[in-house]
Amino acid sequence: MKKILKFTSFSLRDLFVTIGPLAILIAAACYFAYKLINPFPPSQVVFSTGQDSSAYAEFGKKYAKELSKFGITTILKSSQGSEENLRLLNDEDSDIDIAFVQSGSTQHADAERSGLISIGSLFYEPVWLFYRESAQLKNLTQLKKMKVNVGTDGSGVPKLFNAILEANDIDITRVKTSKLADTPATVELLAGRIDALVFSSAPDGLLIQMLLRTPGVKLFDFSQAEAYSRRFPYLSHVVLPRGIVDFSRDMPVKNYHLIAPTATLVAREDLHPALVDLIAQAAVSIHGGAGWFNKKGEFPNGSYTEIPVAPQAEKFYRDGAPLLQRYFPFWVANFVERMWIVIVALGALIIPLSRILPPLYVWKVRSRVYRWYGQLRSVEQTIEDVPPEKRAEVYPEQLRRLREIEERVNQISIPLSFADELYRLRSHINFVRKRIVWLGESQS
Structure with missing residues (x-):
């Protein structure tokens, strides 16, 4: 045999x-090309959100759930808000990969110099100025006689609210301000120890939802909202529609005009491109529907941000999911999309070799x-x-x-x-x- x-x-x-x-x-x-291109994203991402019970914190949980579908572990870290998130992203010693940042927090040139990219604008986060009904707040100039909580220094609210006061020729030093976190500030407002407080948040925040339904607490109507949007490019004029909070109780009883920056996802420019694709997909799933201030499909997008938008995210929002991802699992499609140059080169090499080898x-x-x-x-x-x-x-x-x-x-x-x-x-x-x-x- x-x-x-x-x-x-x-x-x-x-x-x-x-x-x-x-x-x-x-x-x-192929091995060296694979190591150079590194087609697969890291298995873990660190996400800086915001204060507990804030909209940032709630959305962070949703992103963690979406990314877990692709085997990506998301570590959520709380922060004071937009300003602290931006500082962490600029800190080389920080382990933060991505964070929520409010529009107007930085300048385009500064963002480019710091190596930051945006993965898109996600939602409007209006300026909510809640006050006790007894204060009868009709005009911002009345704040000079009130105790107002403007949020912690790590959030984007103090900087934003100061700009609003300056636009109204109000000297911030003449306003009695405090800088408590959102939850203790809400407790102080309900206890009557402060007259007003300012949030800048999506309506999904638990404290926002509660205050909109709390008797004796009123929401300030920015009747000049359109003018603010013209003066400040990073602000938009949005309307809180009558009855949107509770149709049966007709809350609110009228349309409220608000001014709103937008929340953006910001990352370092070395964030893996495949991870940018995954986060952009998650953003569409989480923020693509209709909301209190936007129509379906309006968010996420590459507008409303002074930070350069990542090319992968911009292409995704413009054209939708890549062709291969519509028919194949993400990992297969991503590998082919990232390695196509190597695949073409191999084809160009194998074809002549197929004639030489016999x-x-x-x-x-x-x-x-x-x-x-x-x-x-x-x-x-x-x-x-x-x-x-x-x-x-x-x-x-x-x-x-x-x-x-x-x-x-x-x-x-x-x-x-x-x-x-x-x-x-x-x-x-x-x-x-x-x-x-x-x-x-x-x-x-």
Whole structure:
């Protein structure tokens, strides 16, 4: 059986020897390309959100849930808000990868210099100025006589509210302000120890929802909201529609005009592009529906942000999911999209190799036969022009040499499709043997 198996129609050994070096070279090139391109995102991302019970915190949980579907672990870290998030992103020693940042928190040039990118605008977060009904707040100038909580320094509210006061020619030093976190500030307002408080948040925040339903607490109507949006490019004029809070109780009882920056997702520019794609997809799933202040499909988008939008996110919002991701799982589509240059290069390399390898294989197999022709030719050269006195010694020696060659040739393992080459060699060995015998007989 072993002898039969030695003679097959195909030689795997010769094939491996032929394509082995090229296969190793291609594999090495693919490995280095893979390491360079790094098509798969990291398995963990650190997300800075906001204060507990804030809209940022609630949305952070939703992003963690969406990313977990792709095997990405999301570590949520609370913060004071937009300003602290921006500071953490600018801090090289911070482990924060991505965070919520309010529009108007930085300038385009500063963001570029800091290496920050936006993954898109997500939702409006209006300025909510809640006050006790007894204060009867009709105009912002009345705040000079009130105790107002403007939020912690780490949030974007103090900076934003200061700009609003300045636009109304109100000296911030004449307003009695406090900088409590959202929850304790709400407690102080309900206890009557402060007159008003300011939030800048999506309506999803639990405290916003509660205060909108709390008797004795009123929401300030920014009747000049359109003018604010013209003066401050990062602000939009939005309307809280009548009855949107509670249709059965007709809350609120009228339309409220509000001014609103937008919340954006901001990351460092070295964030893995595949992770940018995943987060953009999650953003569409979380923020793509209709809301209190936007129509379905309005968010997320690449507008309302002074931070450069990541090209992958901008393309996703403009064109939708890439073609391959519509038909294949994300990991497969992402690998092909990221590695397509390598795949094309391999195709360009394999096509000519497919024409070269068959002749190389044939040459490799035949070389096992052809190399013995060198030995055979050496025998012929040895018997040429042998002096008469040495013929009796040389001819028998070459016959023994031919027997050794023939024994070695008989051990050659060769595919059956090349058997004619082997039998031709054996016939040539026999031909040389007959010639030596004939020369020996003719000389005697």
